[in-house]
Amino acid sequence: MVESPLVRAMLRIVTGGVLVFIYLPLIILAVYAFNESPLGGWPPTGLTLDWFAAAAESEAIRDALLNSLIVATVSMLLALVLGTLAALALQRYDFFGKNAISFLFVLPIALPGVITGIALQSTFKLFGISLGLHTIVVAHATFCVVVAYNNVVARLRRLPRSPEEASADLGAGPLMTFRRITLPGMRTALLSGGLLAFALSFDEVIVTLFAAGPGARTLPVWVYGELQRSYQLPVVNVVALVLVILSIVPVWIAQRISGNEAARGGRY
Amino acid sequence: MISRIARWFSARPRASLGALLSAPLTWIGTVYIGSLVVLLAHAFWSKDSFTGKVAPFDWTLDAFGQILGNPVYLAIALRTIGIAVLVTLTAAIIALPVAYYIARIASPRVRALVLVAVTMPLWASYLVKVYAWRTILQANGLLGWLVAPLGIEGPGLTEIWNSWLVLTYLWLPYMILPVYAGLERIPTSLLEASADLGGRGWVTFRRVIFPQLIPALAAGSIFTFSLSLGDYIVPDLVSDAKFIGNVIYDNSALGSLPVAAAYSFLPIAVMMAYLLFARRLGAFESL
Numbered sequence: 001m002v003e004s005p006l007v008r009a010m011l012r013i014v015t016g017g018v019l020v021f022i023y024l025p026l027i028i029l030a031v032y033a034f035n036e037s038p039l040g041g042w043p044p045t046g047l048t049l050d051w052f053a054a055a056a057e058s059e060a061i062r063d064a065l066l067n068s069l070i071v072a073t074v075s076m077l078l079a080l081v082l083g084t085l086a087a088l089a090l091q092r093y094d095f096f097g098k099n100a101i102s103f104l105f106v107l108p109i110a111l112p113g114v115i116t117g118i119a120l121q122s123t124f125k126l127f128g129i130s131l132g133l134h135t136i137v138v139a140h141a142t143f144c145v146v147v148a149y150n151n152v153v154a155r156l157r158r159l160p161r162s163p164e165e166a167s168a169d170l171g172a173g174p175l176m177t178f179r180r181i182t183l184p185g186m187r188t189a190l191l192s193g194g195l196l197a198f199a200l201s202f203d204e205v206i207v208t209l210f211a212a213g214p215g216a217r218t219l220p221v222w223v224y225g226e227l228q229r230s231y232q233l234p235v236v237n238v239v240a241l242v243l244v245i246l247s248i249v250p251v252w253i254a255q256r257i258s259g260n261e262a263a264r265g266g267r268y
Numbered sequence: 269m270i271s272r273i274a275r276w277f278s279a280r281p282r283a284s285l286g287a288l289l290s291a292p293l294t295w296i297g298t299v300y301i302g303s304l305v306v307l308l309a310h311a312f313w314s315k316d317s318f319t320g321k322v323a324p325f326d327w328t329l330d331a332f333g334q335i336l337g338n339p340v341y342l343a344i345a346l347r348t349i350g351i352a353v354l355v356t357l358t359a360a361i362i363a364l365p366v367a368y369y370i371a372r373i374a375s376p377r378v379r380a381l382v383l384v385a386v387t388m389p390l391w392a393s394y395l396v397k398v399y400a401w402r403t404i405l406q407a408n409g410l411l412g413w414l415v416a417p418l419g420i421e422g423p424g425l426t427e428i429w430n431s432w433l434v435l436t437y438l439w440l441p442y443m444i445l446p447v448y449a450g451l452e453r454i455p456t457s458l459l460e461a462s463a464d465l466g467g468r469g470w471v472t473f474r475r476v477i478f479p480q481l482i483p484a485l486a487a488g489s490i491f492t493f494s495l496s497l498g499d500y501i502v503p504d505l506v507s508d509a510k511f512i513g514n515v516i517y518d519n520s521a522l523g524s525l526p527v528a529a530a531y532s533f534l535p536i537a538v539m540m541a542y543l544l545f546a547r548r549l550g551a552f553e554s555l
Contacts, residue, residue: 026400085291113498206498255384
């Protein structure tokens with residue numbers, strides 16, 4: 001033991017305090033969702049489930065949720081295809097300018113989102129492209145490519161080439177080798193990359209506000225609008241709580257994936 | 269037919285590479301890089317003062333003149349960079365003990381639990397987390413209620429320090445995770461050697477641990493700095509002190525697009541400089 005008991009105790013206390021700091025706002029949010037008072041001061045005046053009913057009936061929320069799901073699904077699929085193609089090219093081949101190209105794919109998340117947002121918006125405007133769900137998809141796919149790319153590249157780096165060579169030696173064509181050997185090897189990387197891209201798109205608001213037209217609201221855009229107007233904050237509280245609870249789902253799936261991988265002896 | 273095509277490609281690596289790269293490269297090249305070029309060109313285009321419309325290819329330096337001629341733009345730039353630096357330092361100071369606890373003090377079971385507990389909020393909606401802080405900080409919120417018996421008023425939603433607090437809250441996990449990974453890589457024997465040679469706790473930390481953590485801290489700081497630098501939602505929702513992002517967003521909607529574009533040069537240049545600086549500290553090997 002290098003650390004003295006005092007140091008160990010202090011580190012434990014600091015970590016506990018930071019965990020409280022991290023979770024306290026989320027707990028407050030959960031309490032507010034059940035708050036009877038529509039004014040939103042602390043402490044809550046009483047408990048009610050009315051705001052859940054109001055949120056469930058809201059057509060604006062339903063439309064925004066549907067828009068978010070559509071955008072996240074299409075952006076994820078686009079990002080997976082583009083990211084996988086880029087990963088295969090950059091991992092399997094050596095060529096001039098390779099480093100510059102891999103830097104290009106990372107750029108959309110290295111630069112602040114506000115830059116990506118205004119760059120895309122001014123381009124859409126210049127070419128007379130009307131803003132809507134399609135422009136949100138274009139924006140999201142652009143910064144989701146890097147997520148898919150990173151996951152697949154990391155996997156390809158660890159994946160041995162010998163099974164592919166064996167497959168070719170045994171007479172399988174390149175297409176069959178890809179379908180039977182390479183693709184199964186990449187499967188969990190595609191799954192976790194897709195999950196991350198979906199979550200990133202579903203949650204994004206900084207770039208989305210630039211790319212969204214007046215009619216095309218995703219759920220975060222709807223929440224932001226409500227926060228600025230403050231007309232129906234109790235309903236926003238409910239949506240916020242549901243979003244926090246939903247965010248556990250990808251963590252749970254990711255744990256399942258990595259757990260299964262460990263169970264299979266960490267092969268893929 | 270398809271397998272015929274596949275066979276043709278498999279014998280020709282150059283053609284395969286081209287086929288693989290063409291779609292993603294076209295996308296990033298035209299959509300992203302193309303947009304950046306369009307944005308930067310806007311900075312040099314004039315704006316019809318009557319209709320407010322941008323006049324493409326009508327070259328002028330007016331937008332830059334407007335920014336340089338108004339000291340508010342400089343103040344906002346300094347404020348944003350200052351808060352981004354402060355957020356990064358605060359996150360580093362909080363992350364060090366937490367990461368140290370996870371890496372070296374916690375039992376394996378507790379370690380796994382705390383790691384999940386730190387990672388989980390990264391998946392929770394960004395906007396929801398900002399909103400949660402808004403409810404806590406507002407005049408009649410939890411914080412105001414807690415300090416009221418002491419005769420102090422709550423912070424309300426105007427203080428610039430609210431932005432510092434909330435941005436630190438949002439990006440803290442991005443600092444904890446690389447620092448934890450960096451600590452994991454330091455062998456215990458090294459710390460024992462330092463202790464054997466008479467290095468007390470603080471000396472060991474300062475002379476053995478900290479120097480080895482610099483790449484990890486630099487890697488984490490890329491996230492905390494970049495994400496704080498470009499944010500415009502947090503300053504809008506919890507304070508009334510505008511950031512660089514607010515100037516860009518507000519000008520894109522109602523004001524002058526050339527001014528927004530010209531002002532965009534600033535965060536791009538700052539970020540490029542920061543990435544070069546972080547690379548010197550070895551950040552990219554730690555990502």
